[in-house]
Amino acid sequence: MRVSARGDYAVRAALALAARYPATVSTQALADEQRLPRKFLEAVLADLRRADVVRAVRGCDGGYQLTREPRQVAVATILRAVDGPLAEVRGMRPEQVTYAGSAQHLSELWVAARSALRDVLDEVNLAQLATGRLPSRVRRLAATPDAWQPR
Amino acid sequence: MRVSARGDYAVRAALALAARYPATVSTQALADEQRLPRKFLEAVLADLRRADVVRAVRGCDGGYQLTREPRQVAVATILRAVDGPLAEVRGMRPEQVTYAGSAQHLSELWVAARSALRDVLDEVNLAQLATGRLPSRVRRLAATPDAWQPR
């Protein structure tokens, strides 16, 4: 799983919007709060707008606001909007790659891995993430003995 | 999760080696069986050798062989050898990124997602994958209703 700067910034901006929901917040304010490069963040927010995650308000006192309640927005939705599909194999969807011979069952593994990812990222929403009250299954994953150890 | 061509090829080559374990197989034979570009595969196998997943035999009738039994080799080991860590956020390990303000709990989510990935990729080995007898938890993940549907 590779979360790009775009993905990271997008989630952080969305969290900042969730914290002030349903207020409208300017790019500058979001950039300041999360210490993000303003111009780059602009491009990221444009992605979120095209994905209908946020709505833009132009003109003086403009900015962005979530199009729906924080708890209605899954983190996966945000990541997909800016980084594309959660899982890809050689640039293709896991279910689209096919294998021959001894690799026959490989796509089943890719699909399972994607499914595991979805079970985390599609199930956590902005409200939970903002308050830190993650679903118990997710909390358990992060609490396993060496979950915080690199491998 | 982004599996590159390197990662895909590496797992397929390893599976082909597992199928013939403990025989020595040439790059050419591996490339033929899985239809991979030979020269590129050479570079991938070099990675696996440096990670001590395979051993190279030089000279006539040379090739590669697994350094241990197929069931002792996790898929994650192969992916890490050629693609680096399973999960990265902005080029860093999930446990290394820190956040302020409304994004405070974000690293917990990244760690949970990585943990979920590990629970699949670190638990499946070449023997299971070659025979298709995946662990029941993994099989269940791939069998959930819309696991094979794109989102």
Place this chain on the structure above:
DNA sequence: AACCGATCCTACTTGCTCGGTAGGCATTGT
């Protein structure tokens, strides 16, 4: 000693993506 099939090493190419910057136009409340 010669040969042949194999790995190994270095270099190169081509195209794409990533992260970010710059400038200016369009919109809107005051």
Place this chain on the structure above:
DNA sequence: ACAATGCCTACCGAGCAAGTAGGATCGGTT
């Protein structure tokens, strides 16, 4: 009119991904 904001296009430098090319080296066979 003005100022603050979003919107759009273009650009840049660095790095990476996916190969390709050519040859050096090794080692068993003849």
